[in-house]
Amino acid sequence: MKNISAIVRKEFLHIIRDSRTLILIILMPLIQLIMYGYGINTDVKHLATALYNEDYSSLSRRLVESFEQSAYFDMKYHVRSFEELRHFIDRGDAKAGLHIPSNFAKDVLAGRQAQLQLIIDGTDSNPANVALNTAQAVVAAFMQKETLVPAQVAPIDFRPRMWYNPDLKTTFFMIPGLVGLLIQFLIPMITASAIVREKERGNIEQLLVTPIKSHELIIGKIIPYICIGMMIALLVISTAHFLFQVPIRGNLFLLFSLTLLFLIVCLGIGLFASTVAQNQQQAAQIVMFFAMPSILLSGFIFPREGMPVIIYQIGNVIPLTHFLKIVRGIVLKGLGIGDLWPQATILFCIAFVILSSSILKFQKRLR
Amino acid sequence: MSSDIAIEVNNLTRHFGELVAVDAITFAIRYGEIFGYLGANGAGKSTTIRMLCGILAPTSGTGTIAGFDVVRNPEDIKKSIGYVSQRFSLYDDLTVKENLSFFGQIYGLRNADLKNRMRATLQTTGLDRWTNTLAGVLSGGWKQRLAVANAILHKPRIIFLDEPTAGIDPVSRRTLWELFYQLADEGVTLFVTTHYMEEAERCHQIAVLSRGKILSKGSPDSLRKKVPGKIFEVNCRPLMKASRVFRKMRGVNGIMAYGTNLHVNVSDDSDFEKTMYRIAEKEDVAILAVRPISASLEDLFATISEE
Numbered sequence: 001m002k003n004i005s006a007i008v009r010k011e012f013l014h015i016i017r018d019s020r021t022l023i024l025i026i027l028m029p030l031i032q033l034i035m036y037g038y039g040i041n042t043d044v045k046h047l048a049t050a051l052y053n054e055d056y057s058s059l060s061r062r063l064v065e066s067f068e069q070s071a072y073f074d075m076k077y078h079v080r081s082f083e084e085l086r087h088f089i090d091r092g093d094a095k096a097g098l099h100i101p102s103n104f105a106k107d108v109l110a111g112r113q114a115q116l117q118l119i120i121d122g123t124d125s126n127p128a129n130v131a132l133n134t135a136q137a138v139v140a141a142f143m144q145k146e147t148l149v150p151a152q153v154a155p156i157d158f159r160p161r162m163w164y165n166p167d168l169k170t171t172f173f174m175i176p177g178l179v180g181l182l183i184q185f186l187i188p189m190i191t192a193s194a195i196v197r198e199k200e201r202g203n204i205e206q207l208l209v210t211p212i213k214s215h216e217l218i219i220g221k222i223i224p225y226i227c228i229g230m231m232i233a234l235l236v237i238s239t240a241h242f243l244f245q246v247p248i249r250g251n252l253f254l255l256f257s258l259t260l261l262f263l264i265v266c267l268g269i270g271l272f273a274s275t276v277a278q279n280q281q282q283a284a285q286i287v288m289f290f291a292m293p294s295i296l297l298s299g300f301i302f303p304r305e306g307m308p309v310i311i312y313q314i315g316n317v318i319p320l321t322h323f324l325k326i327v328r329g330i331v332l333k334g335l336g337i338g339d340l341w342p343q344a345t346i347l348f349c350i351a352f353v354i355l356s357s358s359i360l361k362f363q364k365r366l367r
Numbered sequence: 368m369s370s371d372i373a374i375e376v377n378n379l380t381r382h383f384g385e386l387v388a389v390d391a392i393t394f395a396i397r398y399g400e401i402f403g404y405l406g407a408n409g410a411g412k413s414t415t416i417r418m419l420c421g422i423l424a425p426t427s428g429t430g431t432i433a434g435f436d437v438v439r440n441p442e443d444i445k446k447s448i449g450y451v452s453q454r455f456s457l458y459d460d461l462t463v464k465e466n467l468s469f470f471g472q473i474y475g476l477r478n479a480d481l482k483n484r485m486r487a488t489l490q491t492t493g494l495d496r497w498t499n500t501l502a503g504v505l506s507g508g509w510k511q512r513l514a515v516a517n518a519i520l521h522k523p524r525i526i527f528l529d530e531p532t533a534g535i536d537p538v539s540r541r542t543l544w545e546l547f548y549q550l551a552d553e554g555v556t557l558f559v560t561t562h563y564m565e566e567a568e569r570c571h572q573i574a575v576l577s578r579g580k581i582l583s584k585g586s587p588d589s590l591r592k593k594v595p596g597k598i599f600e601v602n603c604r605p606l607m608k609a610s611r612v613f614r615k616m617r618g619v620n621g622i623m624a625y626g627t628n629l630h631v632n633v634s635d636d637s638d639f640e641k642t643m644y645r646i647a648e649k650e651d652v653a654i655l656a657v658r659p660i661s662a663s664l665e666d667l668f669a670t671i672s673e674e
Contacts, residue, residue: 006472010461017460017501206456206517209420209527210473211445 003212007220011194015224021190029182029232036174037244047131050077050094052085057105059146063116066142067098072134085119095121096131164332175240176331177300179233179259180323183266184294186232191225191270192283200279218359222267229263230256240331249334255327258340261347262323268354275361294320322346372431373398373525373556374419379428379437381414388414390579391428396558396572398524401551403570404560405668411579412560413453416527419558421445433525446474449518449526453533455510459503463494463513466502467520474521484520492516492546508539515546525556532566544569564665575668587664594662596620596634601643602627602656609652616642623666630666 015021049067053060067073077094079085088094099117107114118135122128165172198204207217233256240246248255269290270283277283296302297311298320304312315321322343329335329343337344374396381389389411396402406412417423419432421441430437433447457466467488471481489495492512497505502513511531518526528547532540544566547557551571559570567573567587574584583590596618603609610622610629618635633639640657647654 002475002477003473006469010458010465010469013461013465014458201459202452202454202456203458204456205452205454206450206470207473208422209445209448209450210470211442211475212473 003216004220004223007212007217008223011221011224014194014197015228021193025186025190025228025232028186029178029235032178032182033175033236033239036178037171037239045071046074047072047095047127048076048093049073049096049098050079050085050088051075051098051100052079052082053098053100054102055100055104059105059108060100062146063100063139063142064098066138066145067135070134070138072131072138073098089119089121092121095127096135171240171244172246172332173328175236175244175246176327177324178240179236179327180262180298180320181295181300182232182236183229183259183263184320184323185291187225187229187263187266188270188273188287188290189284190228191222191267192273192277192287193280194221194225195271195274196277196280196283199274214362215359218271218362222271225267225270226260226263229266230260233259233263237331246331248331250330251336254337254340255330258323258326258330258344258347261344261351262319262326265319265347265351265354268351268358271358271362272354275358294318297321299324319347319350371397373400374402374430374432374558376419376430376437377428379415379418379430380426381411381418381423382426387579389418389425392574392576392579392581394574394581394584396556398556399551399554400571401547401557401559401569403567403573404558404576405562405564405567405573406560406576407562410576412576413529414579415576416529416558416560419444420448420450420527433523446521447523447525449521449523451511451514451518451526451528451531453529455502455514457502457510457514457517460501462499462501463489463505463516464498466513467517470517471520476521484522488516488520491519491549493542506539508535508542511535511539511543512546515543519550519555524554525558526550528557528559530560530562532561532563540566564663564668567664573664583667590664590667591662594632594667596632598660598662598666599631599633599639600625600656600658600660601629601631601654603629603647603652603654605652608650609647609654612646612650612652613643616646621666630660632662632666 015025051064053064064075068075073096075098077088079088082099085094085097085099089097097117097119099119101115101117104114104116116139118132120128120131120135198207237248237255241248270287273283273286273290277286293314294300297304297307297315298318299315300320304315304321307315326340326343326347329340333339372395374394376395377393378391379389379393380387380391392415394402404412404415414423418425418437419430421432421435421437421444424438424441432444435441435443435447437444458469461469464485467485468481471484476484486495489498492515494509494512494516497509497513502510505513515526515528515531518528532543535543547559551557559566561567570587572584572586573590575582575590583593585593601609601613604627606624606627606629610624613619613629613631614622618633618639620632620634622632623630631643643657644654646652
């Protein structure tokens with residue numbers, strides 16, 4: 001035990017003295033938080049819209065108001081021709097165009113089918129879809145409000161509701177996942193380089209002839225990085241909650257326990273990289289080799305549901321995939337262990353396999 | 368085994384696949400002795416040290432270090448020895464004090480005990496004014512003293528030093544050797560590997576290793592006596608031409624160049640000088656002076672390698 005505490009203390013000294021690692025540990029979470037919290041925002045709000053209203057009626061004005069009140073469409077440009085409308089969308093100044101024909105109100109009031117045209121820039125399919133759905137909802141609500149549709153004409157009262165994140169805020173989705181991303185990215189990197197550094201600088205030669213046991217060395221070297229990982233998790237979760245108003249609906253203790261489990265998986269990856277790599281650069285490359293597919297295939301950015309079967313299956317063996325389900329499940333849905341035990345079990349198995357095999361490999365190298 | 372024997376090995380052998388890195392070496396070293404282990408790179412010096420430190424199992428043979436068996440009790444050996452590696456292997460980014468404190472704890476030193484030992488060691492090695500300096504900033508000589516300080520911190524009675532003075536200036540080298548003698552006086556055994564012949568002369572006992580085998584061992588004096596024939600110092604020029612010419616002479620065992628002189632090892636010296644002058648005249652080599660000298664370890668090394 002005393003040996004382990006000596007190593008832990010020494011390791012913290014290394015971390016404090018190594019400004020490069022220290023900057024990485026502090027700056028990376030901050031930068032990512034700012035990026036995902038403020039910068040990368042795929043919320044489809046305030047879409048610049050060009051309005052071509054040929055119908056000077058109060059009804060059409062009320063319709064335009066309904067669009068604006070949804071907060072999804074800003075009538076930024078008022079145009080006089082369809083050509084002009086096309087021009088704004090072509091240039092990308094407007095992402096949507098609303099065309100109300102001249103006899104719109106007359107047709108509506110006469111009970112004839114009136115025409116209304118919405119043009120959406122579909123270049124980016126995601127916001128385009130949201131805009132389309134919103135527009136349909138706006139028009140449906142408008143018709144209800146103006147009692148243009150008698151109740152008995154609609155036999156199905158369809159009331160879709162968005163759960164967990166009703167406003168579809170990107171930050172709600174991204175920031176909890178960031179806990180996983182940062183741990184996945186930083187922890188294997190600094191663990192691997194901390195161990196490889198001993199090899200690279202020849203320190204291991206001195207350690208070998210001391211009475212220290214290899215498990216003491218491993219545990220002593222790992223503990224500081226567990227602390228750092230948990231600190232990152234705490235930092236990100238509290239920023240998410242207090243700065244970005246992400247509600248935390250589930251049990252915090254469960255969240256941190258499972259974060260610890262994921263942390264151990266990542267330490268295992270770092271340990272594994274350190275047994276293979278000869279220097280810190282190689283270790284960093286091996287870690288990146290694990291990190292890149294994790295970011296792309298885990299569902300951190302791209303939804304996994306749309307992936308081809310093979311890619312989807314590869315995603316299933318990536319630890320981050322399961323941790324994202326856990327962290328988003330606890331934070332956004334308030335899920336408990338009763339819902340998350342499959343993910344927790346998978347993580348536990350991965351942790352066991354990767355940790356025991358790298359410790360075995362590590363020991364062989366020491367002898 | 369008598370209790371004043373620190374290190375005893377019998378037919379210690381280590382194979383790496385086909386290669387025999389260390390081949391049946393046998394020696395005994397007493398406490399308080401400085402044992403010089405000589406050999407070229409790749410002769411098997413490091414392999415020997417690794418076996419004696421308990422981090423590499425021998426293929427065959429036996430060894431006892433501080434009373435512990437190299438095969439059965441490697442962990443006990445580790446506690447009883449100090450080790451100074453060839454390459455500085457303490458932590459550059461830790462201060463002198465932090466390095467010593469860390470390794471002291473690893474060796475089981477605690478609290479007051481650790482503090483006292485650190486103070487004593489810093490004093491012995493003269494490192495007390497560098498206590499709070501980062502190890503990486505120290506000069507080569509001071510780094511090496513720190514490595515020695517680290518090795519003696521837990522008061523081991525045996526210290527292994529793998530080329531401790533390689534790449535160090537002569538002044539630092541001398542202070543280090545003074546430290547070694549002081550330790551030997553206190554009864555500590557020092558097992559030193561080296562390339563330097565002048566350094567080998569300072570040891571109480573030496574063993575010369577070549578291709579894993581011990582070719583010769585004993586005190587420097589007794590080894591010098593083992594040099595066959597006699598050594599003549601010949602001041603002549605052009606030097607390398609003379610070396611080539613004299614090498615062909617009958618009775619010449621070996622020739623080495625030293626500055627402006629040649630050291631010629633001759634087995635039959637009865638009419639050596641006369642023959643040499645005659646050949647020199649014929650080959651257009653100028654001989655300025657010839658005098659018999661006593662053999663040095665360097666000469667021994669030269670003869671051994673010529674064989």
